[in-house]
Amino acid sequence: MRQFIVVGLGRFGTSVATTLANKEHDVLAIDIDEEKVQEISNQVTHAVQADATSEETLQKLGVDEFDIAIVAIGSNIHGNILATLVLKELGVSHVVVKAQDNLHGKLLSKVGADKVVYPERDMGARVANNLVSANVLDYIELAPNYSIAELIASDKLTGKSLKELDLRSKFGVNVLAIKSNDDVNVSPEAEAVINANDVLVVMGQEKGLSQLKHY
Numbered sequence: 001m002r003q004f005i006v007v008g009l010g011r012f013g014t015s016v017a018t019t020l021a022n023k024e025h026d027v028l029a030i031d032i033d034e035e036k037v038q039e040i041s042n043q044v045t046h047a048v049q050a051d052a053t054s055e056e057t058l059q060k061l062g063v064d065e066f067d068i069a070i071v072a073i074g075s076n077i078h079g080n081i082l083a084t085l086v087l088k089e090l091g092v093s094h095v096v097v098k099a100q101d102n103l104h105g106k107l108l109s110k111v112g113a114d115k116v117v118y119p120e121r122d123m124g125a126r127v128a129n130n131l132v133s134a135n136v137l138d139y140i141e142l143a144p145n146y147s148i149a150e151l152i153a154s155d156k157l158t159g160k161s162l163k164e165l166d167l168r169s170k171f172g173v174n175v176l177a178i179k180s181n182d183d184v185n186v187s188p189e190a191e192a193v194i195n196a197n198d199v200l201v202v203m204g205q206e207k208g209l210s211q212l213k214h215y
């Protein structure tokens, strides 16, 4: 099991920390606000009241022993950037940081953030994509212009094998999994046949995914 530090226990940080803890990972949750620490204390391995911008404090907490840190300080941008810098200085190998906008994200990369996430922006895009097409169940952007989508198989797709459909050459899309009722066929072979009401998990560029949605 991996060891995680979560800094900032607002809505996002709390959700990250409790989800990791529910998956049996070791989680050290840190917030400057004692009340937030109390609220989460029986759901994670350790919860500590501390100012994450203090190098000395984080050092005493032994943060260098942890594999991954998530900086989820939101509105306090100054604290968010400083905490990122301090965690990197102390040698945490992978630091993931929540950013407010692109400029903030750029700055975070410059101070050493290994990954920058934009939860509000990404969730907004995901919800919008789910709303605009009835057959799209879920949508995750992997990189600009590249996504994974969950689609309900249209009539044109059902009763045919992946080989016959040849979605890769038609739409540049790879089928990662086929879900039928409670069964999931991960990395389906070319002979796998799509049945009515199956859900396809597909990966590709926006253009190809959009063509497949309307196929």
Ligand code: ADP
Binding pocket: 007, 008, 009, 010, 011, 012, 013, 030, 031, 032, 033, 036, 050, 051, 052, 053, 072, 073, 074, 075, 076, 079
């Ligand atoms: P969200 O939008 O996810 O709810 P918030 O910005 O409201 O995020 O919450 C961020 C949390 O980060 C708050 O609980 C706040 O007390 C905490 N926080 C802010 N600055 C620091 C800091 N320097 N060290 C530790 N925690 C901090």
